Amino acid sequence: MVADGEPVETAEQQSKKAAKKQAKEAAKAAKKAEHKEAAKKDQESNVEAEDYSAGKYGIAKLIQSAETHSDRKFVKVSDLSQFINKGTVWVRGRVHTSRSKGKQCFLILRQQSSTVQCVIAVGDEVSKQMVKFSGSISKESVIDVHVKVVPVSSSIESCTEQKLELYVCEIYVISAAKPQLPLQxxxxxxxxxxxxxxxxxxxxxxxxxxxxxxxxLRTPANQAIFRLEAGVCKLFRDILTEKGFTEIHTPKIIPAPSEGGANVFTVSYFKDSVYLAQSPQLYKQMAIAADFDKVFTVGAVFRAEDSNTHRHLTEFVGLDLEMSFKYHYHEVLHVIGDTFTAIFKGLRDNYSKEIAAVGQQFKVDAFKFLEPPLILKFSEGVAMLREAGVETGDEEDLSTPNEKLLGRLVKAKYDTDFYILDKFPLAIRPFYTMPDPNNKMYSNSYDMFMRGEEILSGAQRIHDADFLIERAKHHGVDLQKIASYIEAFRFGCPPHAGGGIGMERVVMLYLGLDNIRKTSMFPRDPKRTTP
Amino acid sequence: MYELKTLLPAFDITVPKCMYAMKSLALKRDGGTPEVSGSSICSSTDPILQSIRRQIDMVLKAENASAMTKLEERQEVVIKQLHELRNQLQSMRSSLNVCGKTIQHTQPRGEVYESLPDIVINAHPKFIPYALLAIKNIWKDVFNIDVKCYSHSTIVSLDQEAIEFQKQITANNSSVKSPGIKVTLIWKNTEHTEMISSPTMYVPIYGEVNIIRYLARVGPQDYRYEDTTYSNDIDVILDICYQLLRCQTAKSMQPLLRSLNNRLQKQKYFTGDQLSIADVAVCSSIRRMPAAAKNLTENMNKWLTRVKQVTLI
Known part of the structure; x- marks a missing residue:
């Protein structure tokens, strides 16, 4: 190829043919330039002469709440179908994609999970310049459009509003996005x-x-995940309030590690050092001792576990409850089980749109459960594992693979993703767990599982100070460190039991996602503290 | 025994020395007479032989008492061996059994039926497995069916009929304390009524009548029909019930009901005077198909009232 403006020195060596070619090339270039010039002129004249849409498009002034524009009637994208052929409305949304084609510009407007197609076509009210401007708006910019809602004959597959499109009369950029996005x-x-x-x-x-x-977070799936997460919290609160529980708030700054001491964050506190709460356990129990009868709390929980797995976070939202009972801890077990069932039912019935939106991106099976929840004894679980050929001891805790396998076995037999294991061996539970009255090997404790992963661990707690000391000694726990805990039971305390769940983990397992970071808006793990 | 005539005239036989002397089988107790036994029994007039015969009789009479006890001992041994053989056969039978169940023929009724795996039955609330309730009621004094009910998330709500059924099936009316079999009944959006016993060997049993068959095999002795003369009849009736439950129209039920009526005739129950699993199956099928109940013959109606008194469905 010979480019324009080839050095003249070489021309002498060139053959006739080449010279001819060069001349032709030059002529072509000249013609092109001429054409361009003409087009430019033409355009310039257009701008001056024909922009009859001026003032109906452009970059809006920074909104500083100077005007109210109360005459502008805004409509949600999902509600647009009610306004077909009924005058003009305003819509605010983001530019999802845009595509210019000569005298037309197709622009997909996104509002949360809903999308709709906008058409800006040269016509009586829309000038060429307006179409050009519309095509140049960068993706993800926030815009206001004044539109006519028009039905379409063939449905638009790429949008959630498939039966209609918007004819744009006015278009303003409210907040422009950078042209280069770190991800699409x-x-x-x-x-x-x-x-x-x-x-x-x-x-x-x-x-x-x-x-x-x-x-x-702007993707439809993420929008749905966090709306569903809000749903879990709302349902948890509503259901328990209905059952007569009181919501309490517990301190996150605590003077001594609440569970063990290995996985606790130490923070400086003026001249001293304190810890971040690993669980509201002690405070829940103190509220019971203070006659609140049934309490729950929703709040941040911190775990200094240096494990980079799909299901561990260093900070997460704990949903905890504690409740006093009359004679048998199964009163509590059934309340917790019913709460879960009610949450699952609430999600199934009221959040089907969100569940479907998540399903669009991550193909997973719907969450299955039984009502009332299935309760198996730990020993029965062990028997099922043994039947499947796994060797496990009677007093041995379930290893993660065994836990998963048992989940699969239960799923195969009962077709449920949620079940409760009751009566765990005493040896593998914390010292404050009440032993079983009939068999010294077992305890009044339970775990709950979703899709084969443990989500809740709870038990009847020992509410007698002397017995607690005896059990603590047996476990070799330093009595001085738990003195305040034991002291709480010195003034009389009703028998009680409870448990806690991690909100992110419940949402992850309910939706069948593979990573807990997908269900935490700004996850914190050993390697990430930003954004 | 037959008496044989001597073909040859009696004469002394010189027994060759080169061969083993065989003891006479008939004269086992008489160690000292290795003579040919045939000649000794025959009615010979030979004085020598006669004297030998007398001798034998004497010996036999003398040892008679001890021989009798020995015979008795032998008999005991034989009986013992037969018993062992029977046990062996039984263990072979149970190990070859397809369902992997222990055959409990030797267990008397009313005893604890251990080692039965608990089962899960999935049923659609529109197709209520009444047979389970019928069997539970019939067996209430001999075999405890312990049922727990759950609703699967694919079912939004139960209708009144299912709730009523659930109340009855979960009621503990059995006089037998220890459960014979634990059943987990799950209301589920499923096409067939299905039964699952082991998650590791996940081969569900489909259809209500096949669940009846299973229960009949593991339940009380009186309802195990496989070794009875009616086994074929019962199987046919169960199959008719299976088809009956699949009928969409009242018209398609007609031939099935007719053939049931032909089988019943004037009998008290389908297999005569004894209530059997077949009665349970037909009764529960009719219970589930209201259209069938309207088209019964007078004879069948009488039978139905009779059966309903015990099945309580």
């Missing part, structure tokens, strides 16, 4: 089709997602 929303929300070899395999790394969490 489209890539981040692409379905994970591991089986389909023909699907696009562009994926966004977990770390890239977490580093740019603000963008990542």
């Amino acid at each position: 929303i489209e890539d981040a929300s692409r379905p994970e089709n591991l089986d389909d070899p023909e699907s696009l395999n562009i994926r966004v790394n977990q770390d890239t997602r977490l580093d740019n969490r603000v963008l990542d």
Whole structure:
């Protein structure tokens, strides 16, 4: 190829043919330039002469609450179908994608999980310049559009509002996004089709997602996940309040490690050092001793466990409850079990849209459960494992693989993703667990499982100070360190039991996601404290 | 015994020395007479032989008492050996059994039936397994069916009929304390009523009548029909019930009901005077198909009232 403006020195050596070619090339270039010039002129004249849409598009002034624009009627994208052929409305949303085609510009507007197609086409009210401007708005910018809602004959597959499109009369950029995005929303929300070899395999790394969490959270799946997470909390609160529980708030700064002492964060506290609460256990129990009867608490819990697994966070939201009972801790066990069932039912009935949205991206089976929840004895679980050929001791804790296997066995037999194991061996439970009255080997303690992973661990606690001391001695616990805990039971305390769950873990397992970081908005783990 | 005539005239036989002397089988007790026994029994007039015969009789008479006790001992041994053989056969039978259940033929009724694996039954609330309730009621004094009910998340709510059934099936009305079999009944959006016993050997049993068959095999002795003369009849009736439960229209039930009526005739129950699993199956099938109940013959109606008194469904 010969480029324009080839050095003249070489021309002498060139053959006639080449010279001819060069001349032709030069002519072409000249023509092109001429054309360009003409087009430019033409455009310039247009700007001056024909922009009849001026003032109906552009970058809006920074909103400082100077005007109210109370005449502008805003409509949610999901409600647009009610406004078909009914005058004009305003919509605020983000530019999801845009595509310019000469005199037309197609722009997909996104509002949370809903998307709708906007058309900006040259016409009586829309000028060429307005179309050009619309095409140049960067993705993810926030815009206001004044539109007519029009039905379409063939449904638009790429949008959630498939039966209609918007004819734009006015368009303003409220907040522009950087033209270069660290990740594309489209890539981040692409379905994970591991089986389909023909699907696009562009994926966004977990770390890239977490580093740019603000963008990542805009995907439909993430929108749904965190709305569902809010649902879990709301249901937990509503159901327990209904059952006569009182919500309490417990301190997160504590003077002594509440459980053991190995996995606790130490923070400096003026001239002293204190710890971050690993669980509200002690405070829940003190509330019971203070006659609150039934209490629950929702709050941050900290664990200094240096484990980088799919299910460990260093800070998470704990949903804890504690309740006094009359004679048998199964009164409590059934309340907790029923609470779970009610949460699952609430999610199934009121959050089906969110569950479906998550399912669009992450293909998982719907969560299955039984009502009332299935309760198996620990010994029965061990028997099931043995039947499957696993060798495990009567007093041995379930290892993670065994826990998963048992989950699969229970699923195969009872077809439930949620079940309760009751009567754990005393030897593998904390010192404050009440022993079984009939068999010294077992205790009044229980674990609950979702999709084969433990989510709740609870027990009847010893509410008698002297017996507690005896058990603590047996476990070799330093009595001085738990003096205040024991002291709480010196003034009379009703028998009580309880348990706690991690909200993120429950949401992860309910949806069948593979990583707890997907269900924590800004996850904290041993390697990440930002953003 | 037959008496044989001597073909040859009696004469002394010189027994060759080169061969073993065999003891006479008939004269086992008489160690000292290795003579040919045939000639000694025959009615010979030979004085020598006669004297020998007398001698034998004498010996036999003398040892008669001890021989009798020995015979008795032998008999005891034989009986013992037969018993062992029977046990062996039984263990072979149970080990070859397809369902892996222990055959408990030797257990008398009312005893504790141990080692039965607990079972899970999945049923749609629209297709209530009434047979289970019928069997539970019939067996209440001999075999305890302990049922726990659950609703699967695929079922949003139970209708009144299912709730009523659940109340009855979970009631503890058995006079037998220890449970014969533990049943977990799960209301589930499932096409077939199915039974699962072991998650590791996950081969479900489909259809209500097949669950009846299973229970009939493991339940009380009186209802085990496999070794009875009716086994074929009962199986046919169970199969008719299976088809009956699949009928969509009242018309398609007609031939099935007719053939049931033909089998019942004027009998008290389908297999005569004794209530059997077949009665339970037909009764519960009719209970579930209201259309079938309307088209019964007078004879069948009488039978149904009779059976309902014990099945309570």
